[in-house]
Amino acid sequence: MYIANFPDKVSIIRTLLNWIDEPPTDRKAVYELFKSEGEWASVNFTLEANISY
Known part of the structure; x- marks a missing residue:
């Protein structure tokens, strides 16, 4: 799920695994x-949390 939403983080996930x-x-x-x-x-999830729907 995480990789599907944040494909630019694939290398980080691989490193952690x-x-x-x-x-x-x-x-x-x-x-x-x-x-x-x-x-x-922190930056990205704070911005997302502040988005008004």
């Missing part, structure tokens, strides 16, 4: 991914 099978050892990479995707989610 790969991390389930093989946990990352680079803590900075994890931090940077969560930071950037968290900011994206």
Whole structure:
């Protein structure tokens, strides 16, 4: 469902799924991914929540 609605996030989903099978050892990479995707989610879902239907 998520990929269907956010096709530009396919690579992020693949990365997260790969991390389930093989946990990352680079803590900075994890931090940077969560930071950037968290900011994206915050901005986009806040904008969507404020849309008046």
